[in-house]
Amino acid sequence: MAASSPAEIETGVIEVLKNVSRRPIDPTPASDLAADLGFDSLQILEVVAELEDRFDISIPLNDVPAARTVAQVVAQVAALVNGAATA
Amino acid sequence: MTLARTLPEALAGAARSKRGYRFLNARSAESYRSYADLYDAALRVAGSLAALGLGPGDLVAIIVGDPESFLTTLFGASLAGVVPASLYPPAMTSDLPSYLDATMRVLQACNAVAVVTSASLLPHIDALRELCPALSAVVSFDALQGPAITPGKTPSPSEIAFVQFTSGSTATPKGVVITHRNLYANVTAFSSAYGVNASPEDVAVSWLPLYHDMGLVGMALGAIYVAADAVLMTPEAFVKRPIEWLRALSRYKGTISFAPNFAYDLAVRRVKDADLAGLDLSSWRVAGCGAEPIHASTLSAFAAKFQACGFRETAFQPSYGLAEVVLAATMSPGGRRLHVERLVADDVTVRRVATRANGTRAETISVVACGTPLPGHEVRILDEDGRLLPDRHIGEIVLTGPSVSPGYYNDVDTTRATIRNGQLFTGDLGYLSNGELFVCGRVKDLIIVNGRKYHPQDLEWGVADLAGIKRGRVVAFGTTSAGGPDRAVVIAEPSGTVPASELTDAIRRRIVDVCGLVVDDVVLVPSGTVARTTSGKVKRSATKMLYERGDLASTATATSGA
16 A cells, blocks of 8 residues: 555544544544543544554554544554555 | 363363364454363463462462463463462553552452563562562563473362452452352353353354453353353454454354443444445354343344344343352343333332333333343342342342352451352342343442432433433432432533533433433533443442542533633
């Protein structure tokens, strides 16, 4: 898969968050997944699964707690997407 | 079939069979371990534990998330003749310092002599040693390579098989002692024709945590005693992709799988229609359900969604039990459709009688039948003064029989409060009808307002689907001020999508609609305030305590300006 631009990844992450939430949310890069967007641990794992499918990556579960904001999720996905592309 | 009397004998018996565990890892990569291989590995673990100087009566705490490592350690400890205790590992999203604090209190309370854990947790647990005087060894599972011992003498049935630290709804977890006699009695009962009718031809499929009775006894140990194959995956794998549970059942022609109500709900909501193609659930003959309140609507929705894949509603076997009876006390018979009673809500809350609704009344409560007591076990319903209640009268569920635990490890006071003369006072409310048990809630958490009794679960469930509330993050309870009447309180975590004043109004309105109760106080709290136990139940008493002490921050102050 071709490397995606940071803007494309951000758009994709926000789309996944909106789909999983099933509620009207308006995520920005600074939004905290739990405090601002109301994601619980079950939904966060659902987000992980959706991101893996969409970007064809595998997100290690150990890394999940470190990503609390949308921007941090985008950075994690970008690292995995570009890492896979250059491998 | 006749089963082994003790866990070491069951392990040796399974090792002589041609069966084993199939561990599914991330992305469904699998590793198969025959019970013979596992037995050899467990004998090496036993050798390592003996080399550490551990002996009979020493408690070894097992804090291991990986299913294969967890089970090998548990079996090794059992073969070494020490007392294995399962503690829950940190949840993926949990805060490590508070997890370690709770773990330290458990290790202190049970005088753990050794801890076996994962390489990544090892330094953190090792740092607790100076505050745990009894703790002499903290070792990584990877270090337990033997040499193997030769199997020693068979333990007596009254010796401890394992201690299970429950995720009970109180601040400090309690260690339930399970003897070999308890374990043999319960596995024999639930494996019999009155339960799941298990045979070596069965294939169990489970994602349940092994530090919980349903996963450990119902699935992993049940398979060992019967010498049947079991397919095991992690709870995280299931929660991430619920379809993987069903794919495992389909791929390995699973026949028995247990899960709590929420798992069936998650599968209904999360499994995509596109993923139903190619899924064959026709081999699944026992879909056990227990460990938390069972909702008829959830199970019906599951049956409807997966009918096209060959799932049969008659596979559902709702059951009632708790760790203090090893696993199960009652189980509904196999091959029956769900048996649900619709009751007059007022009669349940006011008169404490289960009157069937005649169809014209608006306010009803649906209760799923949990079956009759397993052979050798007895269920009685007692009132607050300990008097036996007749059929269809609601009272505390009290259990007797060979599965009842002798008590909590190193905790005489809690034992005396719960288990007396072989009778387990469950704290759960229910009624019997024609010998069949129906469970309605819990005694201790009742909200009593103006002489009427309400189950907090009913309030919580009633508002669960309101927009603006985080799913499952609602707690209801009654609080008593000196001399005054009970006040009904609801604590909820908002998702931030509905303005606070609208949300509190909506909660109040819904509870009036559902229960006829006017809530005295609704508090919206920041994310993470409504604590949950490791099996996902809300910690009602812990939240109540914070509220009563005035330590509960509302979102009005916590996120002001947001």
